[in-house]
Amino acid sequence: MIAKKLDRSAAQTVLPGRPPFTVADLLGFPDDGNRYELFDGCLLVSPPPTPVHQLVTMRLLCVLEDxxxxxxxxxxxxxxxxxxxxxxxxxxxxxxxxxxDDTEAAFSPQDVLLAVEVVSPHTRRRDRAMKPSAYADARIPFYWRVEPSEGPTIYIHELDGDGYRLVQKCGAGRVATVTGPFGASLDPAALLRPRG
Incomplete structure (x- = not known):
């Protein structure tokens, strides 16, 4: 059996521009599956989401859509x-x-009522500390954090002064009712339940 040598340079993305990057630079980055974000002048790069992350995100989106x-x-x-x-x-x-619509490349904080982060092993610190702090500073009224490794569990936060206050912890196996930014009922277990 002959092993092929991988050409690692083929898998690298060359980003246009040079640091320090701007929001305009990010909006022109290639769509290579990575998530590119800017925070305090630092470029944050996350790999494509895992299948569990994708499943939880898709199902939560369906619940909220309904x-x-x-x-x-x-x-x-x-x-x-x-x-x-x-x-x-x-x-x-x-x-x-x-x-x-298709006219805006980015939303303003005053346009967002709820921001949700689904925690992954490679985004844990950002999703639990950095992003909620930035969302609170931007005055986004609600922040939810979904922890797939906890069954999953959804942590519902509401803006209170300069930060978020935990108002509800929704664990798998129990139907929870949330009221903000609109009423919804869900069992977090459904976010990871096998099809069938």
Whole structure:
């Protein structure tokens, strides 16, 4: 059996421009499957999401889509300009339906009612500390953190002063009812339940 030598240079992405990158630079980056974000002038790169992450995100998006009133639209992986120099990409967000079109490359914080992060092994610190802090500074009213490794469990946070306050912890196996930014009922276990 002959082993082929991998050409690692073929798998690398060459990013246009030079550091320090701007939001405009990021919006021109190639769509190579990676997630590119800017925070405090630092480029954050995340690999493509794992199958579990994709499944949880897709199913949560479906739950929110079914429960949302017509004037609100759940979306996945929006560009969110949290301030003039930073751009983050929540896994799921809820925005006013009237803002969903092809003219804007990035949403403003005042347009986002809910930001959701699905925690992955490679994004754990960002999703638990850095991103909620940035979302709170941007005055986004609701932040949810989904922990797939906990059954899954959903942590519901509401803006309270300068930060978020945990208002509900929804564990797998029990139907939870949430009220913000709109009413919805879900059992987090359904986010990972096998099909069939």
């Amino acid at each position: 429960a949302a009133p017509p004037e609100l639209q759940p979306l996945s992986r929006i560009n969110l300009r949290v301030d003039k120099g930073d751009l983050l990409i929540p896994d799921v967000a809820v925005v006013p339906s009237g803002l969903v």
